[in-house]
Amino acid sequence: MRKREIKTTLLYVVLILITFLSISPLIWIFLTAFKIRREIFAIPPVWIPKLPTLNNFISIFTGGFSRTPFIYNSIIISLSTTLLAMVIATMAAYGFAKFRVPRSKDIEFWILSTRMMPPIAVVIPLFLLFRNVGLLDTKRGLIMVYIAFNLPFAIWMMSIFFRQLPREIEEAAVIDGCSTFSLLRYISLPLVAPGLAVVAIFTFYFTWNELLFALILTGRxxxxxxxxxxxxxxxxxxxxxxxxxxxIVHIAPVIVITFLLQKYIIAGLTLGAIKK
Amino acid sequence: MSKNARVIKYVFVLPAIIYLILLTIYPLIYSLKISVTTLNIARPYPPQYIGLSNFVELLKDSIFLTAMKNTFFLTVLSICAEFILGFIIARFFFMGANLKLKGVGLLRTIYMLPMMVTPLVFGLIWLYIFNPTLGVANYLLSLLGFPPISWFGSTNIALYSIVLINVWEWTPFMMLLCLAGLSTIPPELFEVARIDGAGWHQSIAFIELPLVRRVILIGLMIRIMDNFRLFDLVYVTTGGGPGSSTETLSMFTYRQSFMFFNVGYGAAASIIILILGIILAQILIKSVWGKEEYA
Amino acid sequence: MKSKVVKLCLRSVMFLVAISLLSGTFACLQAEEINWGKELKNWEGRELRIIMIADPWVDAFAVINPEFEKLTGARVTVDAYPYDGTHEKQIMVGAGRSTDYDVIVLDCPWVGEFAEVGYVEDLTPYMKASNPEVVAWDDYLEAYKTVATWKGEITGMPFGAYHVLFHYRKDLFGEAGFTPPKTLEEWKKIAAYFTNNPKYPGLYGTALNYFRGAPIGQAWFEYIWNVGGKPFESNYPGSPDPYADMTPKINSPEGREVVQLFIDMVKYGPPGVTSYAWDERATAFAMGKIATVSCWSARTPLFVDPARSEITDKFATAVVPPKKGVKSVPPLGGWVMGINKFGVQKDLAWDYIKWFTSIPIHKKFMKAKPVGGPPSRYSAMLDPELNKMFPWYKSIYESAKLTYEDCRPRIPESFEIIDTIGLYTSKAVGGELTAEKAMEEAEKKIKSVLATGGYYIRE
Known part of the structure; x- marks a missing residue:
């Protein structure tokens, strides 16, 4: 028994150390955010702010360097992308999972390959195309691009979820005279709700974090x-x-989501790996 | 349903396909079109058709070749480190879970936070930590009696600094995959191994690694593609410098297209990247799923 | 020693006399207050947007602009970016035919690029239609007028002319018995003296602009003249057409000497100096970490700001030292205000530009707290009040007399040329290439850029 206790304690120590090391950069930036200028520049460093201040936060929400409009843009863009991508992807995934689409394997393979495409490869033509049609520096334009880049992953994941649904449930519904759309809406979708959550989280996460497209396709x-x-x-x-x-403001929602929905996130990350 | 289904299945599938063609295939064709010209959007003269000159020029461009070499080096080194560290750490968490220790789940969630942070922000944080004058990294080194390191300022070190940040951020991802893989191994297997007198290294070599192989491959695939297009982290930390020591393929293309506005040349570079990417993706996808059973 | 002091005093007196004489000449321009009510239209409800660099004086705009807002009713928004980002966003504004910005603030090497591709307006007609006393074109130094002009078109109004000044710690120099170096060789010795000197723990000699790309690239152009070289065949002070023969002289003994200088000076810099750019160097000097720094005059006001500097009264300035036997060519840089060709409020933009660059507001720009702008007009440079506040104006004026307006090329390809030289110099400093190989490759690359642009190059 003693041996087991020592082992447990040691393991705790190791796990806590690893965890602390992993997030130490985040802790450091969190502490820095509450420091006054002098403490930020101090060497040796001031670990815990002695004169904690909210001025750094105030400065990003008010005054000449306010980031509020950009935060607002990011929220709108992320949410719209997530919603629209989910609708299109769910339909496509359902289509692939439930119907016989000619060459569907090849199409799905192609869709998955587009996920591998380096963004830098399409951002140049997108800039020139958007310039010609007046979509540069619009939220619409960026949302369109983000949807395209989230679809492959979303379709792939959703079709895995749909394929797991037992056929019998749907067949029973069809006998009851259910149309295809209401079948999806009332029977299949509620059953894959956790899967929807996973895909939605990852779409939001990608969009909220994306830099390259936004850097080039948006202006002020x-x-x-x-x-x-x-x-x-x-x-x-x-x-x-x-x-x-x-x-801190940028990563706060991500961290909150991670804690609230950790089950789904880990499922999403490992799903493709564990289940076929 | 069959009659109806013939039409309806296209209603379901076509929007996504058309959408992807419009926003990925069409731009690519457009890209091909400009890659054979001298288009520069900051010059008054009209673009000229020059055939494959841009591509020939690229393959002779020492900076482009350096970018390719750096991208390759960075990918291999990062992924090896991430995998080894990720596997070791996963075994600790796995042990914790097996012993049903309280709070292991919470620790695991906290542990994986870095990978949820965008590389842009993570890179900026490290820019501050590695700052030559006010960075905490050099201060800690000095406490241990080491001389300060020019993390981003030295050609010999900058790429390793990028790898370090990259590994720091993404080891949790490999760890989660390995952990998930380990969890799928039936506990009886470990029992049998122990009864047969297998040591821990044998257990790793003959039970754990083979059984998590699939997971490893998927993790490798995702991380290889991520590193292959790595941009944010380099953009905020070194911008590709000093010299061209941290120039990556994405950074090179970005500089050509949006700093010098040599859009034709940049497009040619992006097509080479794309071709490499497609080849890599095909090899990886097929090696993981096999052609017939990927979905 | 004594005679030196006397000489210095004498020189100062002469300078003051010169100032009072010259400022008398320009005083007439300032004599009557400008009646802004007559000069500016009512722009109630409009928003004027400016895109520019986030250099130290950017905050001064926030201090001064309310006056314009009160006069015209317009709201003024300033978006400021880092150096490369500024160029990138500004080209994207033009390439995207964007109306986002009305005023585009250009660095002088970009003037040719924006003028030729047609992303900014020719200001000549605007100037002709305006009150000459407000525009006061003749109050600008000749060199500043030149950098603002491209093939007869005025691309932007100068408002922030920079010179590289030599900054040194007069307290430390006094203790050690040094005078400001007259040559690069002397500077090296001084830098060596202060580096790792047990008397001055934590102090280093100097820091060059090592960061790869535009920072080290423009620094290469700062030194090429001062070692007696020239970047292109007909690009030299007094040349009738600086861009007639663009045969590169980059892989020349002088070009390689500049690279060698960068390599040699690393050892006199603080750890990590090779990732320093403008700001890091200025901070290092302001925090008392380096004894000397050659940097743009736009950063000098930082050193007297007690919030950012620990050496407010411990430094002085001089003209940059050239190589022994070479005439000093203090580099010229700085910013001009142009009008977005695709903007929809060009008259508002011009009203702002002429207001901001006018003699009285220009002076206010210099005086703005915490960090004012650099003087670009005779009236400001020689203003007794400003000279008293900012003693380094004397060095600026001396540098201005020696400067060369095309010391960095101003052709459309400039950004790429400067960045390319920067890349290869940085490679040499990092030890990836030798100085010879670096300049050889840079020259090859630049030749191909110039050939695409259709310049004359001798084979």
Missing amino acids: VAKTFPVSISEFRGVVNIRWGPMAASS
Whole structure:
């Protein structure tokens, strides 16, 4: 019994150390966000802010360097993308899972391959095309692109979920005279709700974090939060305090979602790996 | 249903297919079109058709070749480190879960937070940590009696710094996959192994690794593609420098297209990246799923 | 020693006399207050948007702009970016035919690019239609007028002219018995003296602009003149057409000497100096970590801001030292205000530009807290009040007399050329390539860029 206790304690110590090390950069930036300028520049470093301040946060929500419009843009863009991508992907996945579509294997294979496409390969033509049709620097334009880049993953995941549904349930519904749409709406969708949640989280996560497309396809009107954060970097006067505060504001929703929905996230990450 | 289904299945499937063709295939064709011209959107003169000159030029461009080499190096090194560390850490969490320790689930969730943070923000955080004058990294080194390191300023070190940040952020991903893989191994197998007197290394080599092989392959595939198009992290930390020591394929293309506005040349580079990407993706997807059973 | 002091005093007196004489000449321009009510239209309800660099004086805009907002009723928004980002966004504004911005603030090497591709307006007609006392074109130094002009078109109004000044710690120099170096060789010795000197723990000699790309690229162009070289065949002070013969002279003994200088000076810099750019160097000097720094005059005001500097009264400036036997060519840089060709409020933009660059507002720009702008007009540079506030104006004026307006090329390909030189110099500093190989490859690359642009190059 003693041996087991020692083993347990050791394991705890190791696990806590690993966890602490892993998130130490996040802790550091969290502490930095509450520091005054002098403490940010201090060497040896001030670990815990002695004069904690909210000024860094205030500066990103008010005044000349306010990031509020960009945060707002990012929220709108992420939510719209998630919603629209889910609708299109669910339909396609259901179609592939439940009907015999000619060459469906090849099409699905192609769809999955598009996920592998490096964004830099399409962003140049998209910039030129968007310029010609007036979609540059619009939320609509960016949402369109984001949907395209989320569809492959969403379709792939959703079709896995649909394929797992037992056929008997649907067959019973069809006998009862259910149309295909109401079958999807009332029978199949509720059954794959957890799967929907997984895909929705990942779509939101991708969109909320994306930088390259937003950097090139938006200007001052539709600029997203990540683009505005990337502007802290540059060779002139990095404002570390507001940079830290913006980082915290950007990662806060992600962390909250991770904690609330950890079950779904881990399922989403490992699903493709465990189940076929 | 069959009559109806013939039409209705296209109602379901076609929107996605048409959408993807419009937003991925069409741009690619457009990209091909400009890759054979001298188009520069910051110049007054009209683009000229120059055939495959851009491609020939690229394959002779020492910076492009360096970018390719760096991308390859960074991918291999990051993934090896992520996998080894991820597997070791997964075994600790696996042990914790087997012993039904309280709070292991919570620790695991906290542990994986870095990978949920966008590489952009994670890179910025490290830019501060690695800052030559006010960074905490060099301070900690000095406490241990080491001289300060020029993390992003030295050609010999900058790429390793990028790898370090990359590994720090993405080891949790490999860890989760390995953990999921380990959890699928029937406990009886471990029992049998123990009764047969197998040591821990034999258990790893003959039970764990073979059984998590599939998971490893998927993890490798996802991470290879991620690293292959790595942009955010390099963009915010080194911008590809010093020299061209951290230039990656994405960064190279970005610089050509959106710093010098040599859009034709950039498009040619992006097509080479794409071709490499497609080849890589095909090899990986097929090696994981096999052609017939990927979905 | 004594005679030196006397000489210095004498020189100062002469300078003050010169100032009062010259400022008398330009005083007439300032004599009558400008009646802004007559000069500016009512722009009630409009929003004017400016895109520019986030250099130290960017906050001064927020201090001054309310006056314009009160005069015209327009709201002024400033979006500021890092150096590369500014160029990138500005080209994208033009390439995307965007109406997002009305005023585009250009660095002088970009003037040719924006003028030729037609992303900014020619300001000549606007100037002709305006009150000459407000525009006061003759109050600008000749060099600033030149950098703002491209093939006879005025691309932007100068408002932030920069010179590279040599900054040094006068307290430390006094202790060690140094005078400001007259040559690069002397500077090296001084830098060596202060580096790792047990008397000055934590102090280093200097820091060059090592960050790859535009920072080190433009620094290469700062030194090429001061080692007696030139970047292109007919690109030299006094050349009738600086871009007539663009045969690169980059892989020349002088070009390689500049690279060698960068390599040699690393050891006199603080750890990590090879990732320093403008801001890091200025911070290092302001925090008392380096004894000397050659940097743009736009950053000098940072050193007297007590919130950011620990050396507010411990530094002085001089003209940058050239190589022994070479005449100093203090580099010229800086920003001009142009009008977006695709903007929809060009008259509002011009009203703002002429207001902002006018003599009285320009002076307010210099005086704005916490960090004012650099002087670009005779009236400001020689203003006794400003000279008293900012003693380094004297060095600026001396540098301005020696400068060369095309010290960095101003052709459409400039950004790529400067960045390319920066890339290869950075490779040499990092030890990836030798100085010879670096300049050889840079020259090859730049030749192909110039050939695409259709320039004359001798084979």
